[in-house]
Amino acid sequence: MLVGLWLITGGAAAGLFGSLLGLGGGVLIVPLLTLVFNLPLLTAVGVSLVCVIVTSGASAGVFLERHVANLRLGMTLELFTATGALLGGLVAFLLPEKALEILFSGLLIYTSITMLRRGRAAGGPEEETVVDEEEPGEDQFFDASLSGPTYRVKRVPAGALGSVGAGVVSALLGIGGGIVKVPVMHLVMGVPLRVATATSNLMMGITASAGAIVYLSRGLIDPFVTAPTALGVFVGASIGSRVAHRIDVRILRALFVAILLYTAFQMLLRAFS
Amino acid sequence: MTAGPHRSPGADLDRTVGRLLTIGTNAAVLLLAIGCVLLFAYRLDPLAGGPPLEPGLIIDDITHLQPAGFIWLGLLVLLATPVMRVVVSLRGFIIRGERTMSIVAALILVVIALSIVLGHAES
Numbered sequence: 001m002l003v004g005l006w007l008i009t010g011g012a013a014a015g016l017f018g019s020l021l022g023l024g025g026g027v028l029i030v031p032l033l034t035l036v037f038n039l040p041l042l043t044a045v046g047v048s049l050v051c052v053i054v055t056s057g058a059s060a061g062v063f064l065e066r067h068v069a070n071l072r073l074g075m076t077l078e079l080f081t082a083t084g085a086l087l088g089g090l091v092a093f094l095l096p097e098k099a100l101e102i103l104f105s106g107l108l109i110y111t112s113i114t115m116l117r118r119g120r121a122a123g124g125p126e127e128e129t130v131v132d133e134e135e136p137g138e139d140q141f142f143d144a145s146l147s148g149p150t151y152r153v154k155r156v157p158a159g160a161l162g163s164v165g166a167g168v169v170s171a172l173l174g175i176g177g178g179i180v181k182v183p184v185m186h187l188v189m190g191v192p193l194r195v196a197t198a199t200s201n202l203m204m205g206i207t208a209s210a211g212a213i214v215y216l217s218r219g220l221i222d223p224f225v226t227a228p229t230a231l232g233v234f235v236g237a238s239i240g241s242r243v244a245h246r247i248d249v250r251i252l253r254a255l256f257v258a259i260l261l262y263t264a265f266q267m268l269l270r271a272f273s
Numbered sequence: 274m275t276a277g278p279h280r281s282p283g284a285d286l287d288r289t290v291g292r293l294l295t296i297g298t299n300a301a302v303l304l305l306a307i308g309c310v311l312l313f314a315y316r317l318d319p320l321a322g323g324p325p326l327e328p329g330l331i332i333d334d335i336t337h338l339q340p341a342g343f344i345w346l347g348l349l350v351l352l353a354t355p356v357m358r359v360v361v362s363l364r365g366f367i368i369r370g371e372r373t374m375s376i377v378a379a380l381i382l383v384v385i386a387l388s389i390v391l392g393h394a395e396s
Contacts, residue, residue, distance in 0.1 A: 004312055004319050053351050057298030064291030071287050076377050082384040205355030210388045212352060217392030223344040224323030227305045234302045
């Protein structure tokens with residue numbers, strides 16, 4: 001019972017941190033399960049993908065009802081993230097576990113750098129509307145149909161390519177892929193940051209499902225580890241979304257970066273031991 | 274320009290799909306929570322490894338208050354929720370005559386079907 005309670009607590013911490021800092025919990029759940037509970041990496045990735053679906057389902061429904069997430073844009077891109085996730089799910093079983101651990105360490109370091117940059121940018125005014133002076137491209141349908149009332153979506157093919165990459169990373173490493181999708185949507189496709197974050201959250205559900213189905217088929221989703229962890233993530237993410245506006249995330253972000261870098265170091269040690 | 278996602282008919286679809294996601298996720302989490310309570314009640318060690326998915330046993334496990342039945346049903350509901358979201362969106366796009374988005378939604382379902390087929394084929 002004690003182990004179950006620790007899994008719930010760990011999941012809750014991952015869900016809480018994730019929702020306060022705008023990340024899925026996957027980047028914390030995989031190290032938690034491998035380094036603390038000593039589970040094989042692929043089992044941890046399977047559990048984490050389920051947790052990503054929980055996080056997405058809990059928040060994306062609200063984002064859609066409030067019309068923050070862009071359903072059409074999300075569905076167009078998730079065709080590519082799901083394809084990437086299918087490929088990533090199949091490739092994951094061909095790679096040695098050490099290679100995945102090194103990749104995951106790289107992801108943690110990349111996430112740390114992204115968080116630090118986001119921290120510096122947080123002092124400036126938040127961009128809500130992207131004014132696009134470019135003429136619409138040849139792809140008139142996507143330009144028009146996927147755009148919102150205050151922004152126009154551009155460079156859909158480049159966004160699709162980035163989405164395939166996000167899907168591969170998601171299924172290989174058990175994360176939501178927001179760390180790739182949000183910059184692609186915001187910086188490449190001209191989607192406002194708030195819409196990009198909410199749409200990425202919506203897309204995580206299908207992306208993680210495509211990957212999780214492959215893991216489930218291979219018997220790599222352990223129900224007794226998954227249930228308490230996912231329950232914890234749900235509770236943590238729910239609390240996080242309610243208290244997020246009351247918390248100064250600057251100290252939290254610094255702490256999070258320190259945890260990520262320490263975890264990357266531990267993961268590298270494990271890979272090379 | 275055609276209608277963006279924030280205009281009225283699209284807003285209705287957003288609301289329907291949003292509600293489906295919330296209800297599906299909450300139902301799945303409730304089943305997982307019941308499974309966890311039973312897991313603790315029977316003093317099972319989560320790290321000892323749970324039973325594999327056997328769809329035919331789920332109802333039997335639930336009627337016998339076994340944690341695996343509730344947990345597997347919860348996980349299946351959870352995995353099915355985003356897929357159902359695509360199915361409901363596909364229906365909405367077809368009703369609205371949005372051909373391209375209908376094709377996109379149908380292709381997502383094809384990818385999910387491929388995940389099931391290839392996942393089993395390679396295992």
